[in-house]
Amino acid sequence: MPAVKLDSVSKIFRHRPALFNWLGREREGETRALDRITLEVAAGSVLVLLGPNGSGKTTTLKLISTMLLPDEGRVLVQQFNTCEDSRAVRERVGFAVATERSFFPRLSARENLDFFATLDDIPRKTRAERVDELLARTGLSEAADTLVMKFSSGMYQRLGIARALVKHPAVVLLDEPTRSLDPGSAAQFWNLVRELPAQNTTVILTTHNFNEAVAVGNSVAVLFKGTLAAERKLSATMRVDELRSFYFQTTGELEEVEPVASRSLR
Amino acid sequence: MSLLSTLDKASVIVRRDLLTAVRYRTGFLLSSAGAVTELAAFYYLSRAVGPGFRPEGLEYFSFLLVGTGFFTFLLMGVHSFLQTVQEAQQTGTLEVLMTTPTSPPVLVFLSAMSAFAANTVALLFYLAAGLLFGAPLHLNFAASIPVFLLSVIIAISIGLLAAALQLAIQKGSAVVWALGSVWFLTGTMFPVQTLPKPLRDVGALIPITHSLEAMRMALLEGAPLRALAHELLILSAFAVVLVPASLLFFTWTLRRARIEGTLSFY
Numbered sequence: 001m002p003a004v005k006l007d008s009v010s011k012i013f014r015h016r017p018a019l020f021n022w023l024g025r026e027r028e029g030e031t032r033a034l035d036r037i038t039l040e041v042a043a044g045s046v047l048v049l050l051g052p053n054g055s056g057k058t059t060t061l062k063l064i065s066t067m068l069l070p071d072e073g074r075v076l077v078q079q080f081n082t083c084e085d086s087r088a089v090r091e092r093v094g095f096a097v098a099t100e101r102s103f104f105p106r107l108s109a110r111e112n113l114d115f116f117a118t119l120d121d122i123p124r125k126t127r128a129e130r131v132d133e134l135l136a137r138t139g140l141s142e143a144a145d146t147l148v149m150k151f152s153s154g155m156y157q158r159l160g161i162a163r164a165l166v167k168h169p170a171v172v173l174l175d176e177p178t179r180s181l182d183p184g185s186a187a188q189f190w191n192l193v194r195e196l197p198a199q200n201t202t203v204i205l206t207t208h209n210f211n212e213a214v215a216v217g218n219s220v221a222v223l224f225k226g227t228l229a230a231e232r233k234l235s236a237t238m239r240v241d242e243l244r245s246f247y248f249q250t251t252g253e254l255e256e257v258e259p260v261a262s263r264s265l266r
Numbered sequence: 267m268s269l270l271s272t273l274d275k276a277s278v279i280v281r282r283d284l285l286t287a288v289r290y291r292t293g294f295l296l297s298s299a300g301a302v303t304e305l306a307a308f309y310y311l312s313r314a315v316g317p318g319f320r321p322e323g324l325e326y327f328s329f330l331l332v333g334t335g336f337f338t339f340l341l342m343g344v345h346s347f348l349q350t351v352q353e354a355q356q357t358g359t360l361e362v363l364m365t366t367p368t369s370p371p372v373l374v375f376l377s378a379m380s381a382f383a384a385n386t387v388a389l390l391f392y393l394a395a396g397l398l399f400g401a402p403l404h405l406n407f408a409a410s411i412p413v414f415l416l417s418v419i420i421a422i423s424i425g426l427l428a429a430a431l432q433l434a435i436q437k438g439s440a441v442v443w444a445l446g447s448v449w450f451l452t453g454t455m456f457p458v459q460t461l462p463k464p465l466r467d468v469g470a471l472i473p474i475t476h477s478l479e480a481m482r483m484a485l486l487e488g489a490p491l492r493a494l495a496h497e498l499l500i501l502s503a504f505a506v507v508l509v510p511a512s513l514l515f516f517t518w519t520l521r522r523a524r525i526e527g528t529l530s531f532y
Contacts (some may be wrong), residue, residue, distance in 0.1 A: 011527075011528070014526065015316065019291075041469070059527075062361075065365045066524070067361050067364060067365060067524065067529060068525075068527055069524045069525045069526070087369070090366060090367045091367045095362070095365050097285060097358070099358040099361070099530075102358035102359050102361070102362045103357070104357070104359065105285065106285065106289040107282060107285060107286070107292070111281075111285065115278050115282055116362070116366065118274055118275055118369075119363065119366040119368045120366050120367060121367050121368075124274055138425060149290070164525070166365075170340060186404070
């Protein structure tokens with residue numbers, strides 16, 4: 001049984017301009033963010049979603065988390081439908097969103113995690129221990145009692161990851177989790193992700209970083225303009241440049257800008 | 267969801283709000299000073315009007331004290347629902363909160379109850395300060411309780427409608443504005459009997475009119491429960507209609523926002 005299954009899922013965002021649209025120029029019509037995506041993610045695996053900006057990666061994660069509901073098709077998490085059994089899905093899914101500042105600014109990191117852990121139904125007697133454990137695993141122990149409004153982007157991101165893990169989720173969704181992390185913190189985070197499948201946790205991670213994809217992924221799916229352009233298993237011997245070539249062949253985008261040196265020779 | 271779990275959630279929400287409030291430091295002092303200034307203004311207004319003006323046979327300052335205090339309490343209660351949703355949208359916490367297993371109506375309800383608790387304390391301070399200014403109260407505490415509870419239930423329902431409107435069209439403030447702008451129809455500062463018949467009829471359709479009438483009878487005239495039966499019946503009718511209607515509307519708008527992807531729009 002797959003941990004997550006997207007069955008011919010489409011998501012459409014409609015643009016409804018305000019009254020008196022002649023005063024400005026607001027877009028009309030609709031955007032098909034996802035177009036009949038079918039995808040299965042095996043339990044205890046790490047799927048990396050690659051794709052250019054606007055390809056539908058975050059929309060996919062939001063659909064799995066129940067933040068969004070599909071217009072067509074169905075999304076199943078451990079066989080629970082996100083439309084019909086949303087509570088069961090939310091009990092099983094932890095989501096580290098890309099919005100860094102999605103915390104209560106005048107609460108400390110510990111207080112924020114305790115708050116979300118309570119809403120995630122973590123029993124009171126184990127909550128403090130769980131919060132401390134996650135603060136340690138994300139390298140935030142020293143900043144545990146600092147108000148989060150004083151946090152840097154990277155610290156927010158680590159706290160977001162801790163929050164996603166606090167409920168012992170069966171499925172963890174990570175939206176560009178290392179975007180603001182320094183290389184050392186990113187490496188520490190990759191180790192953390194690698195440990196999750198051993199606990200039978202399924203991870204779906206979006207990134208633009210090929211190193212990250214190769215470091216943590218068991219498979220990749222490339223989204224392009226809302227469609228599933230390609231899927232591929234990642235072997236232990238997969239090289240970063242191999243994945244990079246695969247990605248650019250799939251999307252048909254320009255692989256790299258010309259080196260600075262060659263421009264200066266002109 | 268068990269009662270224990272709900273109480274646990276309520277306690278962390280109250281703690282969050284309390285910590286946020288005290289960490290704003292000067293905010294509490296400023297709002298207290300504002301309330302005292304307002305009372306002083308009403309005190310001197312009633313003196314300027316003179317002892318000859320006795321609305322409903324009551325001393326004018328007492329009439330104003332209960333009218334403005336309870337009206338503000340109910341209006342702020344409604345506003346707190348809107349504020350809960352608006353702040354969560356602006357900080358980016360709304361989407362994350364919606365991925366916890368706690369049901370959204372419960373979440374909004376508990377958040378608003380926390381704000382109601384703070385408003386109740388403010389109301390008690392306001393009434394106590396009014397006593398220092400020499401307002402005579404002839405209190406029937408037992409009779410004031412059902413009036414208070416029914417009024418709060420109605421305010422919760424209207425607040426939920428405001429929260430739903432905020433999700434649907436990002437303009438929940440319209441409800442608060444509408445309620446605030448009809449104060450002159452509700453008998454807040456002068457008796458409704460001075461209004462022409464058509465306006466009195468409109469005022470009778472506003473639940474706060476009946477809340478103020480009943481509250482004045484309980485707090486200023488020491489009226490027994492039996493004497494309040496008519497107003498209590500009307501308030502109960504409002505509650506019976508508004509509670510399910512607001513819950514249904516909130517649930518529907520939340521689902522729409524999840525389909526349209528507008529959950530975090532503000």
